Amino acid sequence: MTISRRMAVAGLAASLVLSAGQAIAQAPKEIRVDFATYNPVSLVLKDRGILEKALAADGITVRWVQSAGSNKALEFLNAGSLDFGSTAGAAALIGKINGNPIKTIYVFSRPEWTALVTSAKSDITKVADLKGKRVAVTRGTDPHIFLVRALAEARLTEKDVKLVLLQHADGRLALERGDVDAWAGLDPLMAAAEVESGAKLFHRKAADNTWGVLNVREAVVKDNPALVRKVLAAYEEARAYALANPAELKKTLVAYTKLSDAVIERQLTRTELTHSTIGQAQAETIIAAGLALQEAGVVPAKTDVKAVVDDLLDRRFAVTN
Numbered sequence: 001m002t003i004s005r006r007m008a009v010a011g012l013a014a015s016l017v018l019s020a021g022q023a024i025a026q027a028p029k030e031i032r033v034d035f036a037t038y039n040p041v042s043l044v045l046k047d048r049g050i051l052e053k054a055l056a057a058d059g060i061t062v063r064w065v066q067s068a069g070s071n072k073a074l075e076f077l078n079a080g081s082l083d084f085g086s087t088a089g090a091a092a093l094i095g096k097i098n099g100n101p102i103k104t105i106y107v108f109s110r111p112e113w114t115a116l117v118t119s120a121k122s123d124i125t126k127v128a129d130l131k132g133k134r135v136a137v138t139r140g141t142d143p144h145i146f147l148v149r150a151l152a153e154a155r156l157t158e159k160d161v162k163l164v165l166l167q168h169a170d171g172r173l174a175l176e177r178g179d180v181d182a183w184a185g186l187d188p189l190m191a192a193a194e195v196e197s198g199a200k201l202f203h204r205k206a207a208d209n210t211w212g213v214l215n216v217r218e219a220v221v222k223d224n225p226a227l228v229r230k231v232l233a234a235y236e237e238a239r240a241y242a243l244a245n246p247a248e249l250k251k252t253l254v255a256y257t258k259l260s261d262a263v264i265e266r267q268l269t270r271t272e273l274t275h276s277t278i279g280q281a282q283a284e285t286i287i288a289a290g291l292a293l294q295e296a297g298v299v300p301a302k303t304d305v306k307a308v309v310d311d312l313l314d315r316r317f318a319v320t321n
Helices: 002-026 040-047 050-058 070-079 089-097 142-153 168-177 189-197 218-223 225-244 246-257 261-269 280-295 305-312
Strands: 030-035 061-066 084-088 102-111 114-118 134-137 162-165 182-186 200-203 212-217
Touching: 030 040, 030 070, 030 225, 040 050, 040 102, 040 225, 040 246, 050 061, 050 225, 070 084, 070 089, 070 102, 070 212, 084 089, 089 102, 089 142, 089 212, 089 280, 089 305, 102 218, 102 225, 102 305, 114 142, 114 189, 134 142, 134 168, 142 182, 142 280, 168 182, 168 189, 182 189, 189 200, 189 261, 212 218, 212 225, 218 225, 225 246, 246 261, 280 305
Parallel strands: 030 061, 030 084, 134 162, 134 182
Antiparallel strands: 084 212, 102 212, 114 182, 114 200
């Protein structure tokens, strides 16, 4: 009995050591977080070193990766080169439908960051005028989704226009050079086109802009929920600072974008930072976008959009607004 008892104790001890070793192995030495000019809070977070300070005691360093659009953030998340990435809510939904293993955990803004844009001298005044025209767009982003929904409301589809697939910055340049007739714009580049070249936002619909959200790889949620909470607490500190210090926020955006005060001022008039917790409002907006895309044939007819949204939004990490 004594030998058996000793063996049992030894086995238990070995098991505990193994479990501890696995826990240590799972604790990351580095996390990869994106920053984006369409996510002002991420710029404050990076610029002030808030996240680095929050994770210093854990020995975790932060690697910053720039996202040029939702499509790039989703691509990086899917490849595992980002742990936390900024996208539009509807873009995250499309990513999830396509098998991207992510959870949406936080709201960084409620923006009107996209509209359909044309040049100052264009005779395009409504969505129906786009038939047969060249339209620059970044596939897999909120501007793309906005364009699809706008076309559907005008009884058109993507087949009725000539899509020119470009990243957002190149789309603006193509419009200003006259290479395309219209552009599905994204702030702050859209604001820059307005202020600097007189571009016209000929179709706006704030309700069809989906929320700015932060996503995380499912593996990170599963293995390190405490880390997720620390990242969101740091995000909340950055968001609170941005709201309390609008002049500093503008200064930070100017520094990162290299755009003028007037352009950033225009962007910020369309950017609301008073939300943070993922909830029913976000779910309803993203579901509405998904159903519209399904009706337009972008999302497969068999997809249960509501079920995918329910799986996408992880409400365990609620923060106080």
